[in-house]
Amino acid sequence: MLSVPLIYGLAGILLFTFALRVALSRVAFLRRVLAINVAGAGIFLVFIATAYKGAEQAADPVPHALVLTGIVVAFSATALAIALARRLNRSADND
Amino acid sequence: METLIWNLFDVLLLTALLALGWSALSTSNLRKGIALFIAFGLVLSLIWARLKAPDIALAEAAIGTGLTGALLLAALRDEESAPAETSVQEPGNRFYAYLLMLVTIILTLILGWGLIDALMNRQHPGLAYDVFAQLDQSGVSNPVTAVLLNFRAYDTFLELAVLLAAVLGIRSLNITRQPYLKAGPVLSGLTVWLVPVLILMSAYLLWVGAHAPGGAFQAGAVLAAAGVLLRLSGYPAAGLPARLLIRRAFMIIGVLVFAMIGLGLMVLGRGFLDYPVAWSGSLILLIETAATLSIATILIMAFLAGESGEPEHQEKPSC
């Protein structure tokens, strides 16, 4: 019952919901970016945990490919969010 | 006995992960939070290695932890030098906070029930069986590379396009860059030794991705790490080529090679990105090489535009 995919998947869900709550709260911008990244890590954990098929068998490679794509795209989204925020700061200060 | 040790290991890893994740988001000091996030990423890489996902572990350590941590620290440095005066400081709405807590708890319960139900009642073999059945016709023997660059090559092609779109968006915001101080002897000594090693390691990861954990994304990330290291040591160009045309060429070459190979195969009468079996190994290597250059350039540029900088003068867009 308590298999490896289950405990890692539940941990991923906990991370995701906790980080989502922080991302939706009234905190500093960079903390919300951090929270979105941690939420992403939680989602990846659920993917890879369900792709784990036991110690002898090879893991399912399709979720691995999805998560690999996701990690790179998450970084570029973070970079875009930070650039947008800096640009907004600059125009707000120049009023 | 052995399963007991493995269970203990799992419990330790998960406790460390959850504790680090919670404290990274709950400390008052943002710098501490980012440092804890980097440690969180390290434990996450260990978990990927434990769950038999070494490709993901490499990519997570390089991109998810290293590059993201460096980007966040650079953003923090900028925010400290030019604090946002316009942040809303009205007192938090109590009703909203309670509502958020309630929604979070309900969401956790629904997702948890979904996961337990899926794992216990709806076991499906998934696509793994088909992947392993066709693996020897895909041109590579690493199943993740086969899925990424052969069976689902279209998704990877679109992902490279998404990266390109993101970096074009970043560059279009016209954020000027302020370089770091030229490094002292210790840091420049480290850079002089590390950058060639990183370049060599990136080429190795690219080549070995066909039959062992590795591939284009990991190789591009290591190359981007070399560029970030150069930038932090005071070289403002961060290892990118000096000529504008070559820089632009590196940015687009991944998508370009992918599209040209796909269309070329269509001209030959096959489907888009439908490799003939005899050529798949070489085509995959060609695409991966172009993708490595592209990914490295795009990641470096995404980092550079996340740099701190007061707009002292409007410079010509250098992209």
Next chain:
Amino acid sequence: MTELIAIALITVGLMFFIAGSIGLLRLPDLYSRLHALTKADNVGLGMMILGIIIISGDLLTSLKLILVWLLVLASSAASAHLIAQRARRRERGLWKP
């Protein structure tokens, strides 16, 4: 027999790591903490890698592990230097000509 040597080496490395962590938590000053951390962890990692090399016995793996150890040595030394330099500058103020 070789496994026993390897286990002994890895245990010694583990003790160095524990010593470094205790030093990180208990020592009073930034500089002494840096000292404890880098010295203990470099030797600790070296012991562990030596133990793993003895277990694996493969030449290529051993060379890769030694490369890992050298890289960790270089980067931890450089980062400890940078942290200490920054702390020193903060205490004394920036260098004035």
